[in-house]
Amino acid sequence: MNDLITKIQSELPGFSKGQKQIARFILEHYDKAAFMTASRLGTTVGVSESTVVRFATELGYDGYPHLQRALQEMIRNKLTSVQRMEVSSDRMGGKDVLQTVLHADMDMIRMTLDELDREAFQGAVNAMMGARRIYILGVRSSNALANFVGFYFNLLFDNVTLIQTNSVSEIFEQILRIGEGDVFLGISFPRYSKRTLSAMRYSKDQGASVIALTDSHLSPLSRVADHTLIAKSDMASFVDSLVAPLSVINALIVAVGMSRKEEIEKTFNSLESIWEEYDVYEKPEDETN
Known part of the structure; x- marks a missing residue:
């Protein structure tokens, strides 16, 4: 600046x-x-x-x-919530809010598609496929993204730790034994989380492979990561736009899933039987009734 x-x-x-x-x-x-x-x-x-x-x-x-x-x-890391509110208000003016926000989200996806490094993406997939254990951390609004990754990865792998974020000390207690052969996925967007960055640095120091999902190569997470996945987030609003990051996560889950296609088919066949037996999902009404 x-x-x-x-x-x-x-x-x-x-x-x-x-x-x-x-x-x-x-x-x-x-x-x-x-x-x-x-x-x-x-x-x-x-x-x-x-x-x-x-x-x-x-x-x-x-x-x-x-x-x-x-x-x-x-x-991008200097705007306070109040400043973001002011920018958002000035930017919207008398415009249609729904149209403006959806168009902005579409722009974020287009920019992400242009800027995301395919080699970094494949590197992240390969690291996860060969990981001894996968650790996932996202705090504040990024916690929703971490939970989404954790939900699907727990279906695909039996070695996933979704880190709970009640306190800084608890984060480090959960990654105490991280080391070589492990993978740490850190997720954070402006304003960047110190807790996530500290956990990434610790994991790196312990020999783990570190993946960052963030908004820019200027992000402090990118400087720590072995693989950086860029997903644009519109910070010109007091609400974090998670559309592009979620799309990248979807692609990551699908790419990992396709690499373990036969194994995952067996997993979901078992799950379908469990869901049926324990009446997990609402069944379609019988059309003959």
């Missing part, structure tokens, strides 16, 4: 009058500017959209979206 701000400050004297207005707004309100379209930013400071695009080019970016992404990447 400091590099970008310093660059804008140093080049400020050479900007045109309109570009100076854009620069000053970004310097004073970069948290809001990061989530404004070129058109919205231009309207806010009183210049044309083309002036905003030229400003981004002057800074060395291919276009405004690249400047906007640079701002977002640099501030």
Whole structure:
């Protein structure tokens, strides 16, 4: 963030009058500017959209979206919940909330598809397939993702530990014996969890293979991980968007499942018998009645 701000400050004297207005707004309100379209930013400071695009080019970016992404990447762990609420409110304006949120989620999936490293994904699958034990941790809103992974992995494997997160000490008690041959999956999105990061570091130090499911290679989780799975999360809202992360998790579960197809078919055949015997699911009504 400091590099970008310093660059804008140093080049400020050479900007045109309109570009100076854009620069000053970004310097004073970069948290809001990061989530404004070129058109919205231009309207806010009183210049044309083309002036905003030229400003981004002057800074060395291919276009405004690249400047906007640079701002977002640099501030993603700095926005408080109150700031995110303000950004969300400003971003929505008088728009249709349902349409805006669903379109944003679709954009997150598209960006994830473009940025997710296929080799990292396959590396994560291979690590889990050969793991002595798999540990899964996600706290706060990421706990829902961890529980989803844990539910299906417990059907696919008999060596899964879904880490409970009541306290920091309990987390380390549950991963006390982690070591070589084990895999640790850590899940966290801005604002990043210190508990998850600490557990990942400990697991790495003990010789385990570490997988991160996070939003960016700039994420602190990525610096610890052996395999980083990027899933975009829209932080321009006080509600964490988990659509893209859940899609990546779905792909991970399916990929692991396809690698153990015969074994998993036997597992689900057994489960179907159990579900039938113990009346687990509601049965369709007899159409003849």
